[in-house]
Amino acid sequence: MAPKKPLCLPALLLPLLTLLLPQAGTRSFVVDRENDRFLLDGAPFRYVSGSLHYFRVPRVLWADRLYKMRMSGLNTVQFYVPWNYHEPQPGVYNFNGSRDLFAFLNEASLANLLVILRPGPYICAEWDMGGLPAWLLQKSDIQLRTSDPAFLAAVDSWFKVLLPKLYPWLYHNGGNIISIQVENEYGSYRACDFSYMRHLAGLFRALLGDRILLFTTDGPEGLKCGSLQGLYTTVDFGPADNMTKIFGLLREYEPHGPLVNSEYYTGWLDYWGQNHSTRSILAVTKGLESMLKLGASVNMYMFHGGTNFGYWNGADEKGCFLPITTSYDYDAPISEAGDPTPKLFALRNVISEFQEIPLGPLPPPSPKMTLGPLTLQLDGDLLAFLDFLCPQGPISSILPMSFEAVKQDRGFVLYRTYLTYTVSEPTQFWVPNNGVHDRAYVMVDGVFQGVLERNMKHQLFLMGKVGAKLDILLENMGRLSFGSNSSDFKGLLEPPVLGQTVLSQWLMFPLKIDKLVKRWFPLQLKKRSHPQVPSGPTFYSTKFPILGEGGDTFLSLPGWTKGQVWINGFNLGRYWTKRGPQETLYVPRPLLFSRGALNKITLLELENVPPQPQVQFLDRPILNSTLHKTYIYSLSADTQGASEPMELSGH
């Protein structure tokens, strides 16, 4: 869908207006180095921009969010393009539905917003593997984000599909894209491979032409390796950073031209097991005002954060492995549910001191709905549905194979072996070299034994008779998205050890859970082999009507431990009530059927089910619950068996 032609006007007016309106040929967005500013169609221009990630918002809500950004006084929207969201397998491309990037560009145009595009190839963004496709790791020695020919070949192939599609959307071609970022904070990556950055710059120029403004973004410590001749240098920093010092550093790379903060942090990300992050309104507004007074162009990261639906969250690693939460609310000016916050109005007031903002009110918060409690029925153990979950049958190997080796990008793989001798006493069971990536739910003959967790929980004690089935459900909790100097392989990366025995002869079952849930889960129950309260990976579900119009709502799972939720077949994301700080999951109203039609909620509880298997829907989010320290294990103490809670450090 190419950009819209100018509005249809009465024939008599058109000749006159065409003299006034810049046509594609005269449209331009350039750096005016003499006056340290941008020029848009020859006139001085400063962008006040906000980040919104289309891949974190249901398509039906894109227009609503973009409209609110425009009404907040922004003139530009900035967003990434996650490579792994659009090329699920090598050479297979998806730009449909919620992946229709061009529909999003059009919505931005309709909202009268210019666009700053950041196609990577790496984007960070707390997104799975920083946007790089997991299938790159099928070449296990690939050197990501370098001039490794294997990596560059995949990058070239992807960009030769994507960039020509973007060409008509460039501002000077009649579209709304005013600038494009090359890579992302490359200076923070250990490789510092200038051949790689030069390759990218050459590819972007070859496919986008020489008029589009190409730029880089780095933190102050990354400018040396992240900037490149021919790419406009910009920085990122938050309200607590020293703006004068950082812009001073930037001037060493861009002595002339507008000052640009490409990521001014309005809030911050959350990790499971770490306290909820916030940034104060006063600090954020003061910092914005200072930058606008300097004439800087600013992009606020995030202006609307949205949600890591499905398995799309990324992760960080600093001693502990830190998966990002399902909510990407980011304490942003527009909340995860799309509501204007006090921070938005405060920022809007600052912007109005410097430039025109659209007249009229911001839309009010969306209607919210409460519902429940709803009691869920037991559908059965995950193991009971193995034939449906892995219809092609298992892959057999002497040693366990990684997710990448069995071509399962995200979600779950079941690993199965059989005891070749009787273990009559509780015996240490562990995986060498921290080889559980990332969480393992261990069962013996279908009976849940407990959990092993990367960097956190390294051993269990098991017993079992000869021939007993040892099942390990392995959960990929999201691939490292920042600071990872190595490839984040997933699965059982080493053969487990029971006592002194290295366990071999493994069956791997890549599980297609989403396909099964979408097909409305076969509800026939398999008789449980163990009468006790269900524990271990178990499916629950129920159906429920919404009598009125309904509204946005927030799913609360009191007493549940950890798992995955689907509503009407849509993968709402991960819950981890027992770890926090997020206790509710945002449920957008458009996911729900109303006026009495039946909705269906399906849970996969991975650990322990509450005595009352109930959930409820609240009219407000809970993202800052007290962390359940007893549930968090320390790395050092655990290898000796005991485990004390520890404070987690993060970004």
Ligand SMILES: CCCC/N=C1\SC[C@@H]2[C@H](O)[C@H](O)[C@@H](O)CN12
């Ligand atoms: C001091 C940590 C710097 C790491 N950079 C971060 S953390 C939040 C944001 C997003 O990940 C964003 O995608 C990065 O470019 C910059 N950034």
